[in-house]
Amino acid sequence: MGRNKGILKQVFIIINFLVFTGLLYLTYNKYLEYNKNIEDKEKIVTTYKEITNDKELDAGKIKEINAKIDELNNIDDKIKNTKEEVYKLSSELEKKIKNNETNKKIAYLTFDDGPYYNTYTVLKILKENKVKATFFTTNTNGEYCYDNKNANCHEVYKAIAKDNHTIANHTYTHGWNRGLYKDTNSFMDAVKKQENLIKEKTGIVTNILRFPGGSSTPGGRGKAMKQALYDAGYGWVDWTAGDGDGGYLKDYNTGWNNLMKTIGEKIEVVLFHDYHKVTTSLLTNFIKYLRNNNYIVLPLFYDSVMINKK
Amino acid sequence: MKKTIFLIISILLLILAGASYGYLYYQNTEVEKELQDMKENVDKVQETINQEKEEITEKEDEYEKLKEKVKENLEELSIWEEIKESLNKSLS
Numbered sequence: 001m002g003r004n005k006g007i008l009k010q011v012f013i014i015i016n017f018l019v020f021t022g023l024l025y026l027t028y029n030k031y032l033e034y035n036k037n038i039e040d041k042e043k044i045v046t047t048y049k050e051i052t053n054d055k056e057l058d059a060g061k062i063k064e065i066n067a068k069i070d071e072l073n074n075i076d077d078k079i080k081n082t083k084e085e086v087y088k089l090s091s092e093l094e095k096k097i098k099n100n101e102t103n104k105k106i107a108y109l110t111f112d113d114g115p116y117y118n119t120y121t122v123l124k125i126l127k128e129n130k131v132k133a134t135f136f137t138t139n140t141n142g143e144y145c146y147d148n149k150n151a152n153c154h155e156v157y158k159a160i161a162k163d164n165h166t167i168a169n170h171t172y173t174h175g176w177n178r179g180l181y182k183d184t185n186s187f188m189d190a191v192k193k194q195e196n197l198i199k200e201k202t203g204i205v206t207n208i209l210r211f212p213g214g215s216s217t218p219g220g221r222g223k224a225m226k227q228a229l230y231d232a233g234y235g236w237v238d239w240t241a242g243d244g245d246g247g248y249l250k251d252y253n254t255g256w257n258n259l260m261k262t263i264g265e266k267i268e269v270v271l272f273h274d275y276h277k278v279t280t281s282l283l284t285n286f287i288k289y290l291r292n293n294n295y296i297v298l299p300l301f302y303d304s305v306m307i308n309k310k
Numbered sequence: 311m312k313k314t315i316f317l318i319i320s321i322l323l324l325i326l327a328g329a330s331y332g333y334l335y336y337q338n339t340e341v342e343k344e345l346q347d348m349k350e351n352v353d354k355v356q357e358t359i360n361q362e363k364e365e366i367t368e369k370e371d372e373y374e375k376l377k378e379k380v381k382e383n384l385e386e387l388s389i390w391e392e393i394k395e396s397l398n399k400s401l402s
Binding site: 079 | 372401
């Protein structure tokens with residue numbers, strides 16, 4: 001009996017030992033597993049911090065790009081607002097000039113009968129000299145340029161508008177010798193057609209017109225036409241100086257002399273035609289001459305004193 | 311007597327080993343749960359980041375296309391500001 005008890009105790013001890021060893025082994029493995037999970041957890045925390053940081057950087061970058069895109073949109077508004085301020089200041093300067101309160105002078109450069117293919121050259125020269133001008137446009141050329149049949153002249157409207165020059169009306173047909181001034185209806189019909197063309201190509205609604213041939217060309221019918229223009233919200237303008245490129249203009253010197261003979265007023269409206277190569281050849285020097293002689297070169301605007309309202 | 315003491319000690323060690331294993335098992339289960347949750351969070355954030363990166367690429371493309379226009383518009387604005395400055399000087 002005593003011997004059996006002793007054997008049982010030994011067996012129990014052995015079993016205990018085995019179980020204990022087994023538990024130790026399992027505990028050790030569990031400990032290793034636990035440590036690995038703790039390491040993984042720390043790695044995940046680091047990864048989480050890194051990607052959260054990335055997310056903030058990305059959010060910052062999106063904000064930065066949106067701000068730049070907004071800046072672009074604001075620039076269009078800024079240009080628009082600055083233009084309005086220029087017109088307002090131009091009005092004030094005109095008043096001062098008319099009242100002899102300043103030595104400063106104004107020159108409005110105007111280009112008639114376009115667009116032409118050569119208008120691109122005019123635009124380039126104006127941009128180089130940082131000048132804004134006025135283009136009195138007509139559709140006598142139709143869609144294809146008179147001076148380059150391969151070029152689409154309706155595209156030139158967009159180039160003029162893109163550079164923010166004043167786009168004005170010179171009637172659809174320019175037909176002063178082809179029935180344009182036959183009666184007020186024919187005249188206003190040509191005005192409206194050109195207005196619609198300008199709007200279609202550029203989105204701009206113009207309210208400034210120059211009579212083809214000048215405001216005296218309609219003769220006795222002119223008064224009614226001027227009233228009709230006024231009723232339609234238009235103002236009109238002739239010119240005070242020019243290089244003579246509307247007729248036969250031989251060369252640079254002739255053009256220059258014509259300008260020097262006609263320039264002299266404190267507010268000038270200078271007549272050019274955008275197809276004429278002599279005009280484009282003297283344009284830069286003429287702009288320099290104007291600036292050296294106290295002229296500010298400006299684009300026409302509706303409220304200018306030079307725009308006749310009746 | 312010695313054997314009895316030895317027996318008691320071995321039982322106690324057994325209990326201790328068992329308790330240690332149980333404790334570690336419980337702790338490990340908790341850590342594994344946390345780890346799983348964290349992995350899911352990381353995946354969610356990573357997905358958001360991937361979407362944002364796509365958005366950034368699209369916006370950068372949009373911006374690149376507009377970039378030339380900004381440059382031209384800035385030049386255009388500077389011309390108008392020069393004209394304005396010139397008028398201001400003339401009026402002062």
